[in-house]
Structure formats: structure tokens, C-alpha cells
Amino acid sequence: MKSAVTTVVSAADAAGRFPSMSDFESVKGSFDRAKARLEAAEKLASCLDKFTNLAVDAVYQNGSYEQANKDKCVRDIHHYLRLINYCLVTGGTGPLDEWGISGMREIIRIQLLPTAAYIEAFIFIRDEIKINDVMSQQAETEFKGLLDYLINALA
Amino acid sequence: MLDAFSRTVVSADAKGAAIGSEDLADLRKYVADANKRIDATLAITQNVSCIAADAVAGMVCENTGLTQPGGHCYPTRRMAACLRDGEIILRYVSYALLAGDPSVLEDRCLNGLKETYLALGVPSANAIRAVEIMKIATVAIMTETNTGRKMFKGINSGSGGQCQDIAAEAASYFDLVIEALS
Numbered sequence: 001m002k003s004a005v006t007t008v009v010s011a012a013d014a015a016g017r018f019p020s021m022s023d024f025e026s027v028k029g030s031f032d033r034a035k036a037r038l039e040a041a042e043k044l045a046s047c048l049d050k051f052t053n054l055a056v057d058a059v060y061q062n063g064s065y066e067q068a069n070k071d072k073c074v075r076d077i078h079h080y081l082r083l084i085n086y087c088l089v090t091g092g093t094g095p096l097d098e099w100g101i102s103g104m105r106e107i108i109r110i111q112l113l114p115t116a117a118y119i120e121a122f123i124f125i126r127d128e129i130k131i132n133d134v135m136s137q138q139a140e141t142e143f144k145g146l147l148d149y150l151i152n153a154l155a
Numbered sequence: 156m157l158d159a160f161s162r163t164v165v166s167a168d169a170k171g172a173a174i175g176s177e178d179l180a181d182l183r184k185y186v187a188d189a190n191k192r193i194d195a196t197l198a199i200t201q202n203v204s205c206i207a208a209d210a211v212a213g214m215v216c217e218n219t220g221l222t223q224p225g226g227h228c229y230p231t232r233r234m235a236a237c238l239r240d241g242e243i244i245l246r247y248v249s250y251a252l253l254a255g256d257p258s259v260l261e262d263r264c265l266n267g268l269k270e271t272y273l274a275l276g277v278p279s280a281n282a283i284r285a286v287e288i289m290k291i292a293t294v295a296i297m298t299e300t301n302t303g304r305k306m307f308k309g310i311n312s313g314s315g316g317q318c319q320d321i322a323a324e325a326a327s328y329f330d331l332v333i334e335a336l337s
Contacts, residue, residue, distance in 0.1 A: 001161035009250045009259055010156065018200040018246055019253055024193045027253065034186040038179050045173040085173040086164040089182065095164055 002094040004030030030091050033142070040139035041088035044081065047134055052078045054129055055121040065117055077121050084146045093149055101153045115154055122151050156262065159185045159255035185255050188321065190311035192253065195321040198297045198307050199249045205306070206296070207241030210288035214281055227278055241285060248293075248328045252321070257331055265335040272336065279336045286336070290329035297322040 008023045044051075056074050060067065079100070086095035108115055125131075126147045131140045157165060160182060167174045185192075199206070211234070215221050221228040228234040247264035251257045272279055295301040299315025307315045 001157055001164065003158050003161050005158040005254045006156045006161065006259075009158075009254055013246075013250065013259070013263065016246075018203065018249055019196060020200075023253075024196070028189060028193065031186050031189045034182075038183060038186070041174055042176055042179050045175040048173050082171075082173045086168065089164055089174050089179075090160045094161065095168070099168070 001090060001098070003090040003092045007092075034091065036136070036138035037088045037091055037142050040135055040143045041085050043135040043139065044085050044088065044143060048078065048081050048085070051081060051125055051129060055124045058124045058128065059117055059120045065114065073117065073121070076118065080118075080122070080150060081125075084143070084150065087146050088142060093146070096146070096150060096153075100150070104153075119151055119154050122147055122154070126151070157254070157256050157258040162256045162258070191313045191318050192255070192321055194307070194309050194311050194313040195297045195318045195325065196249050196253045197310065198315075198318075199245055199252070199293055199325070201308060202296055202306050203242055203245050206289050206292045207238055207245060209292055210241055210285045211237050213288045214285040217284065218281060221281065227276070227281065237285070240282075241289060244286065244332055245289065245293075248325065248332070251328045252325050255324075257328055260328055260331060261335075265332060269336050283333050283336050286329055286332050290326055290333075293329070294322045294326050297325060 005027055008019065008026055012019050012023055052074055055077055056070060059065065059073070060070055065073075080096075083096045083100045087093055107113075126144055131143060135143070163174060163178055163182060167178065211228075215228060215234075218226075220226045222234065223229060228237055244264065247260040251260040269279065272282060292301070296306045297315060297318045299305070299307045307318075309315070
């Protein structure tokens with residue numbers, strides 16, 4: 001699983017050398033942001049259901065999608081938010097890449113799912129929900145960065 | 156390869172649950188102790204040759220037959236291989252300590268090590284003894300309880316006394332090596 005520390009260790013191992021001062025610096029640099037990341041992860045975990053329901057309700061409000069699929073949509077949005085929670089913890093996009101994005105296009109295409117609905121839901125979470133109410137500015141920036149990453153990958 | 160963070164993620168994913176407050180407490184401690192951890196890792200990386208050479212020398216002193224003709228550290232080519240392996244083990248222990256997780260040590264160093272040594276005819280009792288000495292030396296340097304010159308730099312304003320917990324973690328990684336060779 002890719003993270004700031006494992007990337008450094010992999011590179012050092014590939015070269016057969018001990019971790020160097022610059023390796024330590026880069027590990028430390030990633031820890032400087034860790035406080036905001038972990039806060040975002042914690043708050044997101046406690047609001048996961050709330051965010052999911054708000055987003056799915058907003059998407060289904062305009063009536064352009066089949067109500068029968070709503071439960072599945074809730075499940076998927078919940079799943080992606082959980083992966084974002086993992087990404088916030090690791091400090092990299094590893095969990096989203098490995099468990100959420102790779103192979104996703106193929107699955108969505110074969111099941112004829114409307115990708116646009118997912119994108120709408122995540123854009124709603126990004127732009128409409130007052131994330132600021134539950135977490136600090138820096139934590140919000142970390143969270144939104146990952147939402148953007150996911151939206152781009154889905155688009 | 157995992158680190159303290161991705162280890163938490165992998166175990167949370169197995170349960171299908173998001174990572175909440177309780178699981179984050181350990182990670183916050185890991186982040187808060189980052190400077191100590193880096194100092195402790197430096198204690199290994201700056202004293203590698205010393206730790207490995209002392210351990211192999213100690214092993215030979217306890218079994219003088221090793222360097223005699225017919226011994227496992229004779230001729231020097233085999234002694235050199237021994238020193239090299241000591242450094243390799245220290246390298247993987249330093250990776251594991253930095254990552255806060257033993258997976259890199261287990262996957263890339265210990266997996267198959269015992270079988271390799273058996274096939275090459277390396278006596279595991281002696282190898283284990285050398286690892287034990289490395290463990291004792293590393294912990295002593297990290298906690299600044301070694302005798303003689305000061306070997307712990309503490310550049311991140313840590314002192315050896317503060318590294319007790321992390322030295323204990325390092326000791327647990329050496330124990331994994333010993334366990335793998337037993």
C-alpha cells in the first residue's frame with residue numbers, strides 16, 4: 001500500500017541503502033500534514049452516513065434516475081467515502097486507486113450504470129454540504145482534494 | 156509493504172468499516188513520536204558497521220572454532236558474507252522501525268531466510284546469537300545506555316531516555332528475526 005513512508009522505504013530498498021537524511025525529511029514532511037488528515041478522517045467517519053444520505057437524496061430529487069436503484073447508490077457512495085477515509089489515513093491515494101478506481105470503468109460500463117449520478121453526488125458533497133461545520137479548514141482542504149481526485153477519475 | 160497507517164487501513168477494510176476515533180489514537184501517537192522514531196532509526200543507520208561487526212566478532216569469540224579451518228566463518232570469504240548479512244538484517248530492521256510495521260522485514264528479508272541458511276549450511280544457532288547481540292547493542296545505543304563513546308546523535312532534539320518505547324519496538328523486530336531463524 002503506497003504511503004509517504006512506504007514510498008521512501010521502497011526506494012531505499014531498491015537501491016540497497018539505509019534510509020538517508022533526505023528520506024527522513026520527506027517522512028517528516030508528510031507528518032506535518034498528518035494532523036489535518038487524521039482530523040478529516042475522524043470527522044468523515046462520524047458523518048459518513050449523513051453525507052451519503054444527503055448526497056443521494058439530492059441526486060434522486062430531480063427524478064431522472066430510477067428509485068429502485070437508490071439503495072445500491074447509497075451503498076456505492078458509502079463505499080467510496082470509506083475509501084476516502086482510508087486515503088486520509090494513509091496520506092496517499094493508494095486505497096482509492098487499488099480498491100476503488102482500478103477496474104472501475106470496466107464495471108460501470110458493463111453494468112450500464114450512470115457515472116454521472118456518482119459525479120453529481122460527489123460534487124454535491126464537495127460544494128453543497130457545509131463541511132466546515134464539522135471539521136477545520138485544513139481538514140476540509142484535505143478531504144476536498146480527495147473528492148476532486150475521485151471526481152476526476154470517474155469523469 | 157505496509158506502514159502503521161496502511162496497516163490500520165487494511166484491517167479496517169477487512170471489517171468494511173471506516174476508521175474512527177479509537178483506531179486513530181495509535182496513529183496520532185505515531186505522528187507525535189515521529190522525531191523520536193527518526194532519532195532511533197538514525198541510531199541504527201549511523202552505527203551499522205559497528206553493530207554488525209561487534210555482533211559477528213562476539214559470535215566468533217564465543218565459538219572460536221568458527222574461524223578455524225573447517226569452521227563456518229573460514230575462510231574470510233564466509234566471514235565477509237556473515238558481516239554482509241548482519242548489515243542486511245539491520246537495514247530491514249531500520250525500514251520496519253521507520254514504517255512502524257514489520258511487514259517489510261517479514262516480506263523482503265525473513266521470508267525464506269531460514270530455508271536459505273539451511274541450504275547453504277549456515278548454523279542457525281550462531282546466526283541467532285549474532286542477531287541477539289545486534290539487538291542488545293541497538294537497544295543500548297538507542298537508549299544511550301551503552302558504555303564508552305556517545306553513539307546516539309539525537310539530532311531531532313530527542314534523548315536516548317525518550318526512546319525507550321521505540322527501542323522496545325526495535326527489539327521486537329529483532330525478536331521476529333530470531334523467531335524466523337529458530
